[in-house]
Amino acid sequence: MASSLKTSLQDQLDQITQNTRALVQPERLAFSERTIAELFATGIEDLVLKPGQPAPPFSLPDAHTGKPVNSADLLALGPLVVNFFRGRWDPYCVTELEAWRDLYTEVRSRGALFVAISPQNTRQNNFTIDQHGLQLPLLADAGCELAAQFGLAYTVSPEQRRYFQSILVNIPFNNAGLSYHNATEASWRLPLPGTFVINQQNVITFAEAHADFRVRPEPAEVLAALKQRS
Numbered sequence: 001m002a003s004s005l006k007t008s009l010q011d012q013l014d015q016i017t018q019n020t021r022a023l024v025q026p027e028r029l030a031f032s033e034r035t036i037a038e039l040f041a042t043g044i045e046d047l048v049l050k051p052g053q054p055a056p057p058f059s060l061p062d063a064h065t066g067k068p069v070n071s072a073d074l075l076a077l078g079p080l081v082v083n084f085f086r087g088r089w090d091p092y093c094v095t096e097l098e099a100w101r102d103l104y105t106e107v108r109s110r111g112a113l114f115v116a117i118s119p120q121n122t123r124q125n126n127f128t129i130d131q132h133g134l135q136l137p138l139l140a141d142a143g144c145e146l147a148a149q150f151g152l153a154y155t156v157s158p159e160q161r162r163y164f165q166s167i168l169v170n171i172p173f174n175n176a177g178l179s180y181h182n183a184t185e186a187s188w189r190l191p192l193p194g195t196f197v198i199n200q201q202n203v204i205t206f207a208e209a210h211a212d213f214r215v216r217p218e219p220a221e222v223l224a225a226l227k228q229r230s
Contacts, residue, residue: 009099044192045192053204055150059071063140076200081107093213111227115137141191195217
């Protein structure tokens with residue numbers, strides 16, 4: 001089945017990067033590039049779960065219903081696409097979510113399900129749903145506990161915290177309803193944006209995550225890991 005995206009996801013993300021470089025001060029751009037390089041240098045990408053490994057089970061609250069969603073229940077219905085995203089404040093993440101919104105029928109045609117998971121709280125997930133017209137399940141992973149099991153989680157550095165504050169991105173509030181002054185370490189946790197396909201035997205068949213938040217897998221590559229429903 002052909003993708004319903006008119007342009008590739010990465011082309012859309014590259015346009016965001018191009019627009020940012022035209023609008024943002026060089027020193028801010030340089031800081032962002034440095035923090036990406038520093039995160040990559042930690043070796044975090046080597047920790048990401050690989051195809052062939054079992055997927056960690058989860059039970060997380062759904063923004064639509066407030067009820068827990070269990071991975072075992074989802075996998076009983078079909079294979080699962082799991083997308084970890086940083087939050088509604090990240091234009092790269094919401095662009096990726098909108099791409100999957102437009103492809104959700106295609107996911108279902110392959111007998112699969114899709115869930116998006118972020119550290120932001122259920123209230124912020126609901127804002128994300130409303131703002132971007134999402135019908136996809138959005139699950140809240142407080143403190144990136146599940147993201148850590150997938151090898152994705154890291155804590156924002158003090159220098160990055162000051163940077164986010166300077167551009168009015170309040171990570172602790174988005175994640176836990178906290179201010180900068182009473183933020184906990186857990187509220188400063190973020191995941192690498194990552195996408196996994198899990199088969200009904202709970203084995204990962206596709207995995208991709210990058211320290212560079214501007215890079216995401218093409219949905220067509222993810223869909224290729226799902227067998228077409230007969």
